[in-house]
Amino acid sequence: MRHPSEGTLRRLVDDPAGVADPDREHVARCPECLTRLAAAQRDAATVAAALDTGAGDGAGVDTGVDAAWLRLSGAVTTGGRGAATSRTPRRRKALRSPVLAAVGVAAVLAGAGVAAAVDWLQIFRTERVAPVAVSQADVVELPDLSAYGTLEVTAQPNVRAVADAAAAENATGLDAPRVRALPRGVTGDPRYVVGDRASAVFTFSADKAARAAAAVGATLPPPPPGLDGARFRLDAGPGIAALWSESRGMPALVVARAGAPTASSSGVAFDVAREYLLSLPGLPPGVASQLRRFSADASTLPLPVPAGLVRTSTADVHGVPATVLTSRDRAFAGVVWVDRGIVNAVAGSLSSDEVLAVARGLGER
Amino acid sequence: MRARPARDGVRPDLEDVFRAAYPRVVAVATRVLGSRDEAEDVAQEVFLSFARSSVPAGEAPGWLTVAAAHTSLNHLRSGRRRATRERAVGADTVAPDVADAIVANDERRRVRAALARLPRKQAVALVLRHSGLSYAEVATALDLSPGSVGTTVRRAESALRKELSRHASSE
Numbered sequence: 001m002r003h004p005s006e007g008t009l010r011r012l013v014d015d016p017a018g019v020a021d022p023d024r025e026h027v028a029r030c031p032e033c034l035t036r037l038a039a040a041q042r043d044a045a046t047v048a049a050a051l052d053t054g055a056g057d058g059a060g061v062d063t064g065v066d067a068a069w070l071r072l073s074g075a076v077t078t079g080g081r082g083a084a085t086s087r088t089p090r091r092r093k094a095l096r097s098p099v100l101a102a103v104g105v106a107a108v109l110a111g112a113g114v115a116a117a118v119d120w121l122q123i124f125r126t127e128r129v130a131p132v133a134v135s136q137a138d139v140v141e142l143p144d145l146s147a148y149g150t151l152e153v154t155a156q157p158n159v160r161a162v163a164d165a166a167a168a169e170n171a172t173g174l175d176a177p178r179v180r181a182l183p184r185g186v187t188g189d190p191r192y193v194v195g196d197r198a199s200a201v202f203t204f205s206a207d208k209a210a211r212a213a214a215a216v217g218a219t220l221p222p223p224p225p226g227l228d229g230a231r232f233r234l235d236a237g238p239g240i241a242a243l244w245s246e247s248r249g250m251p252a253l254v255v256a257r258a259g260a261p262t263a264s265s266s267g268v269a270f271d272v273a274r275e276y277l278l279s280l281p282g283l284p285p286g287v288a289s290q291l292r293r294f295s296a297d298a299s300t301l302p303l304p305v306p307a308g309l310v311r312t313s314t315a316d317v318h319g320v321p322a323t324v325l326t327s328r329d330r331a332f333a334g335v336v337w338v339d340r341g342i343v344n345a346v347a348g349s350l351s352s353d354e355v356l357a358v359a360r361g362l363g364e365r
Numbered sequence: 366m367r368a369r370p371a372r373d374g375v376r377p378d379l380e381d382v383f384r385a386a387y388p389r390v391v392a393v394a395t396r397v398l399g400s401r402d403e404a405e406d407v408a409q410e411v412f413l414s415f416a417r418s419s420v421p422a423g424e425a426p427g428w429l430t431v432a433a434a435h436t437s438l439n440h441l442r443s444g445r446r447r448a449t450r451e452r453a454v455g456a457d458t459v460a461p462d463v464a465d466a467i468v469a470n471d472e473r474r475r476v477r478a479a480l481a482r483l484p485r486k487q488a489v490a491l492v493l494r495h496s497g498l499s500y501a502e503v504a505t506a507l508d509l510s511p512g513s514v515g516t517t518v519r520r521a522e523s524a525l526r527k528e529l530s531r532h533a534s535s536e
Contacts, residue, residue, distance in 0.1 A: 007514070009519070043523050
């Protein structure tokens, strides 16, 4: 029998059920084909690793579908100008940045989240947020954590729209935010979006980290004892967002609350792991030192804001310190605070006074 | 049956198709571009084209994923220019960090450059298969025979691996 084609061997790598029995049986007995199969496996694995972005097959990309739909519908109704092009990303990114950016940095720092099992030691519980200025270059260059181990999402947030506030509360167990007085120009009823509690486990691999370091011409600093194979968990959520839209589809006001991220470790002390992770090749030294400073008490979640695009200040919401973000063009403002384990955010195409008024007027939980 | 655009030129099934297909479109674009933000911009472009098209709803998933791959590959070239500009802007404010940052991201850029040099059909087949589309779905999307998908993907992987090794060994 002739040898199966390269294409057939390739299919054996990841879809053997799609290969005819005679071909499978031939390969199993043919040393030449087994060698070719091994080469196909190596190439497939190399390319899979090179293309891996943690995006999976899209199942974990649920977050942002609503915001993306609002952006698209705005662009469609304005004839494709503006919202759907990349020329107006500033407001869009600013609107979504508080929660996503915070979770992203927590993942970079700790590998992620929370403790539930008895052998997990809680090492991080968000009590405050603090702004960390990063440049556009830093945002682009922040290292992909998958280069230093494996990140496994154990529970997806499954972000979805629900009918009303009652449905949002049923889905999450949280009280839906109640806005007593809407800012001028914001009208109507909000749409509600909810997400379940999300969990991820990061397992540090000294081997992968050494390869990542070698790829950038650096030598991996020796890992602290016990870190190789150590696991870190992050839990965040569940969460509720209420969105009021402008006629063009952009969110005019977003009020969100979610379980604050918490991190835990299977044994290695958090500060040891954190210092080591921060020292890895690839993290810009300036950003590393800023992050290190802000996480010194292991309770403050660094909130990265684009340097030069957003101004930050502090304020008080019901006696709790809050971080106020205002875009340089004053088109956008947001306020973020943590109260009793819940991250709260109010943001919109509003002034800082207006978002603070909404924040301070939210109904009692 | 072809989808009929509504009076304002936007097809009525747009939201249903969007919500069903958006995660996969972003996943495909992210795999090509290596950046979620850029991938979201590409997804907007792709759906905007789809909104004004008469692609039958049943063919929408395949059309959208192929469009996402093509549009993303097109962006790789313009994206290179943009990255250079961003680094230049960043250099004004964080000069000491920039050299480190550029080195750190070099490998990711090399992968994307190698992807852009592949023959277009190979690149698209590779990205779609690695994004989780089945052999049959890739075959339908690219109008290939099911048997030739493996061959196309294999050639792409071999070429990409050689490109990556060549760059690695030349350093």
